[in-house]
Amino acid sequence: MSQAFLRIQQLDKQFGQDQILKGINLELTKGQTLSLIGASGSGKTTLLKIIAGLERADQGEIYLRQKRIDALDPQQRKIIYLYQDALLFPHLSAFDNIAFGLKLQKAKHIPAQVNAMLEKLGMQDQGHKMPHQLSGGQKQRIAFGRALVIEPQLLLLDEPFGALDPEIRSHMQKLFKNLVSSQNLTAIFVTHDLKEAIIIGDNIAKIEQGNLIQYDSKSAFYQDEKSGVEDEILFWKHLKNETNED
Amino acid sequence: MISKVLKYSFAITVVFPIVFLLGLSLAQQWQFPEILPQEWTFQHWGNSLFKQGDILESLFLSLGLSLTLASLVSVLAFFMSKYIAYSKHRQLYMRLTLVPYILSPVVLAVIFQYYFTVANLSGNFIGVLIAQLFFALPFGIVIFNNFWNAHLKSIEQLSFTLGASSRQSLLKVILPLSKPAIVLCFFQSFLVSWFEYGLTQFIGLGKVKTLTVMVFNFINEANVFYAAVACVMLILPPIILLYLNKKVLILAR
Numbered sequence: 001m002s003q004a005f006l007r008i009q010q011l012d013k014q015f016g017q018d019q020i021l022k023g024i025n026l027e028l029t030k031g032q033t034l035s036l037i038g039a040s041g042s043g044k045t046t047l048l049k050i051i052a053g054l055e056r057a058d059q060g061e062i063y064l065r066q067k068r069i070d071a072l073d074p075q076q077r078k079i080i081y082l083y084q085d086a087l088l089f090p091h092l093s094a095f096d097n098i099a100f101g102l103k104l105q106k107a108k109h110i111p112a113q114v115n116a117m118l119e120k121l122g123m124q125d126q127g128h129k130m131p132h133q134l135s136g137g138q139k140q141r142i143a144f145g146r147a148l149v150i151e152p153q154l155l156l157l158d159e160p161f162g163a164l165d166p167e168i169r170s171h172m173q174k175l176f177k178n179l180v181s182s183q184n185l186t187a188i189f190v191t192h193d194l195k196e197a198i199i200i201g202d203n204i205a206k207i208e209q210g211n212l213i214q215y216d217s218k219s220a221f222y223q224d225e226k227s228g229v230e231d232e233i234l235f236w237k238h239l240k241n242e243t244n245e246d
Numbered sequence: 247m248i249s250k251v252l253k254y255s256f257a258i259t260v261v262f263p264i265v266f267l268l269g270l271s272l273a274q275q276w277q278f279p280e281i282l283p284q285e286w287t288f289q290h291w292g293n294s295l296f297k298q299g300d301i302l303e304s305l306f307l308s309l310g311l312s313l314t315l316a317s318l319v320s321v322l323a324f325f326m327s328k329y330i331a332y333s334k335h336r337q338l339y340m341r342l343t344l345v346p347y348i349l350s351p352v353v354l355a356v357i358f359q360y361y362f363t364v365a366n367l368s369g370n371f372i373g374v375l376i377a378q379l380f381f382a383l384p385f386g387i388v389i390f391n392n393f394w395n396a397h398l399k400s401i402e403q404l405s406f407t408l409g410a411s412s413r414q415s416l417l418k419v420i421l422p423l424s425k426p427a428i429v430l431c432f433f434q435s436f437l438v439s440w441f442e443y444g445l446t447q448f449i450g451l452g453k454v455k456t457l458t459v460m461v462f463n464f465i466n467e468a469n470v471f472y473a474a475v476a477c478v479m480l481i482l483p484p485i486i487l488l489y490l491n492k493k494v495l496i497l498a499r
Contacts, residue, residue: 089405
């Protein structure tokens with residue numbers, strides 16, 4: 001048996017007559033981020049929700065640190081699922097949003113931990129603000145802080161930067177990379193954006209017609225004709241040539 | 247200009263009946279074509295509150311009935327509407343909530359009267375409460391229907407992944423967010439019960455004398471001064487509730 005941090009074996013999910021996920025196998029090493037790409041409706045969100053315990057698989061096994069978790073409730077998994085929308089609790093300030101999980105755990109030194117997280121996020125003077133007073137990027141940062149402060153075993157991100165403009169998106173990608181490496185976090189990052197998948201992920205996987213293909217390395221992904229990387233490179237080369245000709 | 251006219255028209259239509267009823271309740275004699283009562287008195291209020299006590303008793307009975315119903319409907323509709331909203335058969339359940347309105351409350355009462363009599367629920371407080379619940383509960387479910395949406399479900403699920411149990415999620419996330427919907431449901435259910443006449447009279451067999459029933463009795467007896475006292479008492483609690491409702495909603499925002 002392999003010693004993968006997260007291991008999924010032969011996972012199936014069906015909604016009515018539609019087979020969304022077929023015999024999914026996946027392995028993830030501790031401290032790595034896996035970028036997961038795929039078309040809309042390909043089952044990416046369903047897979048993340050099954051890993052988080054928010055949906056039940058029809059069949060298959062999920063192991064986290066060699067412990068089977070697919071029968072556990074979401075509260076017992078220490079896996080956090082982050083949506084495209086920051087989903088801050090609107091009745092709580094930014095500070096209290098970050099403190100939410102710590103209060104549930106009855107953790108010690110909550111104010112100190114929350115202030116340290118606000119500082120990491122570059123939002124030390126924004127803690128008193130209510131969610132409606134924050135910008136989209138700030139909300140997403142607080143959502144990260146709320147998730148990271150409780151030190152989850154695994155972080156699942158479902159297109160978290162999808163609603164942000166390109167500049168903030170780029171800033172958030174860097175922030176995410178820094179936070180993940182500083183906390184040695186393991187994550188699965190769903191995105192539609194090929195460039196984002198390459199920037200964020202240590203490895204890449206793709207869901208197509210319910211099947212998951214996990215590439216051995218990033219170069220294996222680039223070499224796959226179906227990955228779309230070649231098309232992207234050709235597009236930019238073509239554009240560059242056209243510009244030079246002009 | 248138009249908004250000012252509308253504002254004053256609204257104020258007049260609301261304030262005038264209250265002032266008129268208050269005047270009538272304090273009148274000893276008020277004959278046409280006099281604009282104001284010829285004689286003023288506190289006798290009707292004194293008799294109602296301290297001597298005969300019928301109206302005061304009805305006021306407390308109405309308050310007890312309406313507050314109990316509003317509390318029950320708010321709690322039951324909150325949980326039932328959540329079940330319905332996330333059910334595969336949402337459409338069917340929501341159509342069923344319309345049945346009491348299609349049949350009308352009194353027709354519903356006629357249908358159920360036999361069972362109320364057999365269960366010894368006719369002519370008492372509990373019977374009227376249950377009868378009103380048949381009618382007000384679907385109304386409460388309709389009020390909560392749009393509250394349970396995909397966004398709220400995602401927030402609830404997120405709280406689970408952050409470690410909250412179902413109870414903690416309910417107390418720390420869902421209830422604070424649902425405050426405006428709960429207040430609205432409580433207020434509307436209170437009003438449904440407070441002004442209910444036909445069903446209360448039918449199932450209560452005239453023995454459950456709520457304030458609304460008393461008003462009709464006084465009018466039937468052509469006792470306009472006592473009817474006015476009862477009317478003023480009938481109007482006051484909804485106005486206080488409306489004021490509190492507005493305050494709570496503003497605070498919730």
